[in-house]
Amino acid sequence: MRIDQNLATGGGSSRVATGETTVPGRIDVKERVYRTVTEQASATLIGVPRGDVKVDVTEHPGGIAVRIATPLPIPDLDDTVAISQSVPVLDRARQLQEQLQQRLTGIIGRDVTRITLTITGATIPERRRVR
Template sequence: MDSAQAGRTGGGAHRVADAAPTHPGRTVVRERVLVRVAEEATADALRVQRGHLSVEVSEARGGMALTISTPLPVPELDDIDAIQQGTPVLERVQAIQNQLRDRITQLTGRDVTRVNMTITGAVIAAKRRVL
């Protein structure tokens, strides 16, 4: 096969570029927007009020790192069944970190490479009514 044929079949150095449209310019997403998205996602995942938690966003290894300080919902201490069926705190926090990493990556389109969490206290989880 000669070089002219290789270019036509896409196997050589003269591959035809994709015909995808290009849009000149750039999009800038301010840090405060990323913080708000992370706050909302965290408040939703933990079912705590957004005012009770704080989130910091920074650059890390080609993506963003989150530092989250939040209370952790716990069952009422006299609800023995809920306590016995509950997951240990460290396992819960690890699951929450993974969930937040995936959700915030999906929402922002940016890789979340690290989620650091500091549990600042405990709040009694609101009981859900069954209708």
């Protein structure tokens, strides 16, 4: 994946309205960089270890398409209060798609036009005792 910069007349740098200098040339970002960043951001947002998240990133018309496979944290099934207060799985998945699109677009700097989220299982987060 690469970004080509417009070359100014005469090969010099040009000023953009924001005051930034544009240097002629191109920027190459390997797909594995997008994949690594997407894995880490997704794992953090979802609340699972990075190793549990599998990501594919591909070019898509107008931006990037992301496929994420991950387990979803759920409350302990013995904790009826937490279950009654939790959001249903499909609603939670839709919320995660929206949050991931916003976060990844901001981090990567490219439009994330499609997110396919596959829930591969459920995990129960470990409770930590406060001393």
